[in-house]
Amino acid sequence: MNKILTISSKDILHHVKINCQIPSLLEAIATRQIIMNEALEAGIEVIPEEIQQAADSLRLANQLLKAEDTWEWLEKYHLSLDDFEEVAQINLISAKLATHLFGEKVEQFFYENQLNYAGAVTYEVILDDEGLALELFYALQEGEINFQEIARQYIHNPELRRAGGYQGIKRRHDFRPEIAAAVFATNPPQLLKPIITAKGVHLIWVEEIIKPQLDEQLRGTILGDLFTAWLKQKLEQYEIVAQLDINNNYQTEMLKPQSSQAA
Template sequence: MTTEALQIGNRTIKASELIPLLASYQMLPQLLRELIIDEAIAPIECTPQEVDQAKKQFYAEKHLTQEAEIQAWMAYHGLTASQLETITVRKLKLEKFKQATWGNKLESYFFQSKAKLDKVIYSLLRTQDVGITQELYFRIQAKEQTFAELAKEYSLGPEAQTGGLVGPVELNSLHPAMVQLLSSSQPNQVLPPTRIAEWFVILRLEKFIPAQLDEPMKARLLNELFETWVQEQRKQITSLRSEAGE
């Protein structure tokens, strides 16, 4: 029985060396993730039609149109035909697992998360001088100059390039103070200067865009629930290993 696993140039990698090597290359977390997924999707059944479709989709994604290209791809990755079939069906099984596990929870999860998923388009003008910001606010109120003109001239962030216009962006990507201000204002209402972190800002909500539970959103939320589950599984395994003294 040989313990050799891989020949790289003049170096022979033994099976016993693989785990330490994976650890030194910081690849063990990825390996653990894939093993968790394999165990989860093992019971998932696929019809022959689904398997055939999964293969076609996989080849299309990899731009493999000829048998010679498929064989070359397999050789490059060191795969057998059986291993390749496992890979092509794996994504299908994973999607079916996600749907079976969390598909009926998407609507409630969406409504729990909706406040963070809503989007806004807004105008922003920011400086680091409260006096200048106050003066600019008065100019906007008096209609001496437009918000866009003043943002281009005075705003100190990248929004100056767009006349202060930002978005659409999700509320969860903004500073909590900005979320509170924008969520409680009306479109086209110019808000008085406010201190946020190191900036003095003037804000104007342009448009509020409610999140919709459409197909892209369903796919996103399904992946969020799945990723949370994977992280929990990894923590449990890591905790058990720590308790075992490994």
């Protein structure tokens, strides 16, 4: 029989405090309060049917396909059914607020920034020696060796080596700036001349540049990015004060705004 170890709410709060997690916790709580206040001011409402749909989506996202799965999940996270409904409601209100604020701005933002959403299919080997990188670069150009052979010889990570240095589909922000500039200026398929960064000497084969399309997935990504940036600006307008009572000592934790703008 397992031994029982009792942990109180006071223990939890103390653990959060001594592990320096209070600032991130305050920011998360403040963010939720901002969302609820802004939604109230905007007149955003939700009906029971919408909350039920949001709850179903939450169950699906957490793979809670059976009733017992849901009960086990609630027990694991110490949530009641009311708590679960509240989580679903907050998610729904956040989504509605994001659409209210930026739903009609997504398309314009996409066309103004579509280069940032282009994708590149690349293969990469990072070397320590610039001279070796140049030697391999010219050997590739002359057809004396192929990129997969270089990957098998010079990549140490087994999975990456087996994939021939394949990096998947990356967007501009996924690359270092100096590499992004070179990659998205290519006319694929094309081998880039070695690029030196702090990580080493990059030998990169650009297989394809994928033009961005504003599908539902990308629309959701842009909407989320705009909403996140807006929330960050909102947070900077506030001085967040938390009143903590640990070990019977009244203490105040404060997050100061990063700008002097008043709330």
